[in-house]
Amino acid sequence: MYKIISKRLLAPNVNEYTIEAPKVARNARPGQFIILRVDEEGERVPFTICDMDKEKGYITILVQTVGSSTYKLSLLSVGDAVSDFVGPLGNATDLSAFDDIVLVAGGIGSAVVYPQAKYLASIGKPATVILGARNESLLMYVKEYEACAKKLYIMTDDGSCGEKGFVTQKLQQLLEQKKSDVVMAVGPLMMMKAVCDVTRPFEVHTIVSLNSVMVDGTGMCGCCRVTVGGETKYACVDGPEFDGHLVDFSEAAARSAFYKEKEQAHYCNLRGTVEGGK
Amino acid sequence: MVDKNAKRTLPIEQAPEVRSHNFEEVNSGFTADMAIAEASRCLNCKNPKCVEGCPVNVHIPDFIALCAQGKFIEAAKVIKGTNNLPSVCGRVCPQEEQCEKNCIRQKLGGAVAIGSLERFCADYALTAGVKPEKNAQPNGKRVAIAGSGPAGLSCAADLAKAGFDVTVFEAFHKPGGVLVYGIPEFRLPKKLVQAEIDSLKELGVKFELNVVVGKTIFLEELTEEYDAVFLGTGAGLPSFMKIKGENLAGVYSANEYLTRVNLMKAYKPGSDTPIVTGKNVLVVGGGNVAMDAARTALRMGADTVKIVYRRSMEELPARKEEVHHAIEEGIEFLTLNNPVEILGEKKVEGMTVLKMRLGEKDARGRATPIPIEGSEYRIDCDQVIIAIGTSPNPLLHKSCEALETSKRGTILANENGETSIENVYAGGDAVSGAATVILAMGAGKKAAASIIEKLS
Numbered sequence: 001m002y003k004i005i006s007k008r009l010l011a012p013n014v015n016e017y018t019i020e021a022p023k024v025a026r027n028a029r030p031g032q033f034i035i036l037r038v039d040e041e042g043e044r045v046p047f048t049i050c051d052m053d054k055e056k057g058y059i060t061i062l063v064q065t066v067g068s069s070t071y072k073l074s075l076l077s078v079g080d081a082v083s084d085f086v087g088p089l090g091n092a093t094d095l096s097a098f099d100d101i102v103l104v105a106g107g108i109g110s111a112v113v114y115p116q117a118k119y120l121a122s123i124g125k126p127a128t129v130i131l132g133a134r135n136e137s138l139l140m141y142v143k144e145y146e147a148c149a150k151k152l153y154i155m156t157d158d159g160s161c162g163e164k165g166f167v168t169q170k171l172q173q174l175l176e177q178k179k180s181d182v183v184m185a186v187g188p189l190m191m192m193k194a195v196c197d198v199t200r201p202f203e204v205h206t207i208v209s210l211n212s213v214m215v216d217g218t219g220m221c222g223c224c225r226v227t228v229g230g231e232t233k234y235a236c237v238d239g240p241e242f243d244g245h246l247v248d249f250s251e252a253a254a255r256s257a258f259y260k261e262k263e264q265a266h267y268c269n270l271r272g273t274v275e276g277g278k
Numbered sequence: 279m280v281d282k283n284a285k286r287t288l289p290i291e292q293a294p295e296v297r298s299h300n301f302e303e304v305n306s307g308f309t310a311d312m313a314i315a316e317a318s319r320c321l322n323c324k325n326p327k328c329v330e331g332c333p334v335n336v337h338i339p340d341f342i343a344l345c346a347q348g349k350f351i352e353a354a355k356v357i358k359g360t361n362n363l364p365s366v367c368g369r370v371c372p373q374e375e376q377c378e379k380n381c382i383r384q385k386l387g388g389a390v391a392i393g394s395l396e397r398f399c400a401d402y403a404l405t406a407g408v409k410p411e412k413n414a415q416p417n418g419k420r421v422a423i424a425g426s427g428p429a430g431l432s433c434a435a436d437l438a439k440a441g442f443d444v445t446v447f448e449a450f451h452k453p454g455g456v457l458v459y460g461i462p463e464f465r466l467p468k469k470l471v472q473a474e475i476d477s478l479k480e481l482g483v484k485f486e487l488n489v490v491v492g493k494t495i496f497l498e499e500l501t502e503e504y505d506a507v508f509l510g511t512g513a514g515l516p517s518f519m520k521i522k523g524e525n526l527a528g529v530y531s532a533n534e535y536l537t538r539v540n541l542m543k544a545y546k547p548g549s550d551t552p553i554v555t556g557k558n559v560l561v562v563g564g565g566n567v568a569m570d571a572a573r574t575a576l577r578m579g580a581d582t583v584k585i586v587y588r589r590s591m592e593e594l595p596a597r598k599e600e601v602h603h604a605i606e607e608g609i610e611f612l613t614l615n616n617p618v619e620i621l622g623e624k625k626v627e628g629m630t631v632l633k634m635r636l637g638e639k640d641a642r643g644r645a646t647p648i649p650i651e652g653s654e655y656r657i658d659c660d661q662v663i664i665a666i667g668t669s670p671n672p673l674l675h676k677s678c679e680a681l682e683t684s685k686r687g688t689i690l691a692n693e694n695g696e697t698s699i700e701n702v703y704a705g706g707d708a709v710s711g712a713a714t715v716i717l718a719m720g721a722g723k724k725a726a727a728s729i730i731e732k733l734s
Contacts, residue, residue: 023488023495027493044451044542069550086449086451086488086494087494216449216450216514218490218493218514219671220514220515220516221534222533222534223530226525232520237673250624262554266548266550
């Protein structure tokens with residue numbers, strides 16, 4: 001069992017968990033992910049590592065409640081434990097070869113981008129960060145980014161914080177002023193696709209991080225396969241980061257939506273059972 | 279006197295129309311009376327050919343003689359002397375190509391049902407709670423095993439019996455490897471696998487779950503910490519055909535489909551792990567895994583399940599018994615058909631296949647399929663399961679360059695199981711490429727013997 005050390009509500013339906021998993025923390029690096037099972041009956045769900053404390057053996061993840069497994073997780077508190085927690089999986093991201101780096105994060109994507117921003121600052125190459133959300137209440141990690149970003153831009157759809165507009169608009173402006181060496185975008189599939197559409201004419205290398213549906217996370221099931229530059233790749237072992245200009249986003253969207261209906265039905269049943277019993 | 283006219287005893291089976299709707303075991307084996315009757319058919323040959331056919335050299339006539347006397351626990355002990363997972367092997371071994379193939383009674387009422395007898399005796403001992411026996415005192419040497427499939431479990435058992443301190447690392451949350459994620463419940467009940475694993479724990483074997491060797495812990499760390507390491511990481515990487523439409527939603531690898539159903543229990547109503555039930559399912563491939571996937575899809579509630587295979591029924595690599603069971607259950611076989619494209623907008627809607635004919639035999643003696651030009655046609659379907667084979671997972675050797683592999687990605691190991699790194703051994707599908715449970719167990723045993731010799 002893997003104990004929950006801390007739990008923090010960062011935005012409506014988004015919790016940050018720090019979990020005791022010393023074996024995972026030992027070799028973990030930014031960009032990698034973990035797979036957890038909430039309980040004995042649980043499914044295997046991947047989450048990106050958003051912070052790690054190697055000395056204490058802690059891993060931090062951000063979880064948005066969207067389905068049955070994340071709902072079950074949301075019912076747990078500090079001192080509770082999850083059944084299984086395996087990792088670090090996937091490849092680490094290393095942007096240290098670049099100088100002028102722009103990180104773009106939408107929604108829950110701020111979790112994935114944060115360890116990068118923190119790492120880049122630690123090696124003396126702080127990145128420009130563009131954070132986006134529908135409104136102020138959905139913004140996450142603002143203070144943390146302020147502490148490590150070279151410059152932080154906040155974009156909200158309704159203008160309730162930072163500037164009104166989308167992350168792509170800010171990125172467009174920045175690239176027009178000065179072409180960066182690399183852009184890394186993490187967020188919903190359609191947001192990453194939109195970022196790639198912005199960077200393509202500027203010919204700026206663009207990295208996206210895919211959070212595909214997975215079972216084992218070690219290359220065994222092929223569930224997370226994605227077409228990149230006409231070739232089939234596995235998000236779990238070849239990724240999770242890929243050259244965004246080569247990713248077939250519409251295929252990725254169709255594959256990730258495949259279980260939506262089933263999951264929603266199961267989620268509704270579970271919530272009905274839990275909340276009806278109160 | 280042995281009755282030379284007695285026919286081979288057939289195990290009790292669920293009727294096809296019943297079993298195709300449930301996940302209970304197809305074949306419930308022998309009763310004690312049946313086991314004694316069948317065991318009494320053995321001629322107890324002076325020079326038993328059956329033993330030669332067994333990759334782990336089970337002392338077959340000896341255990342059968344005990345079984346004939348009703349001494350089932352003693353019989354099981356004889357089997358356990360060389361076979362660490364007899365309840366499993368009695369069910370999934372291709373006996374018809376191994377021990378039973380060599381049985382002298384082949385033409386006298388049929389080969390003795392060695393597999394069914396092994397299964398009966400092993401189950402009997404498990405139910406009776408017979409504990410495995412160590413045959414040596416702890417020697418203080420530590421061995422790490424990567425992978426808890428048949429190769430790893432078999433290696434672990436022999437080492438533990440010989441007094442080694444053994445730790446098995448498993449990437450999944452449950453030990454057993456292909457025995458728990460791959461082979462379906464209706465062919466190998468998971469509680470049996472668990473019982474076999476529990477008996478290893480009785481021997482002192484430790485299991486560390488949720489550890490991916492090559493990610494969570496590196497091979498270099500294991501070699502530093504342990505006196506020897508055995509790699510039994512299997513052949514877990516699914517092969518695809520590289521045809522158009524293969525990444526459409528609704529196209530599964532057999533590994534994914536079976537893992538969701540078997541390991542993650544998606545067949546149980548209300549399971550957290552989702553699975554989409556196809557109405558008309560096409561399974562591509564002709565091996566045991568293809569049969570497992572097809573029969574699982576049927577049990578999940580598909581209206582039709584068809585196997586698409588590019589050669590003829592003659593060449594099907596699956597065990598005869600599995601093919602026979604599949605046909606009985608209503609699986610259709612579209613032989614001499616090769617997929618060309620999977621059709622659909624976002625989800626699978628159909629498949630274009632090309633008809634084939636058989637040409638010359640290849641080096642392995644299998645007829646080569648030759649496309650018949652212009653014979654393409656469309657089959658409607660809403661789910662495709664690809665079961666055309668697997669290869670070793672590159673994850674481990676990617677993380678350790680010193681570990682030499684072949685072009686096919688298999689770990690290079692000599693006949694003693696030794697790899698390119700000192701004190702690191704390997705065996706099973708990771709070395710041979712996808713093969714059978716029993717061959718993997720044989721390789722695990724061999725490596726255990728090498729380790730015992732080297733470290734004693």
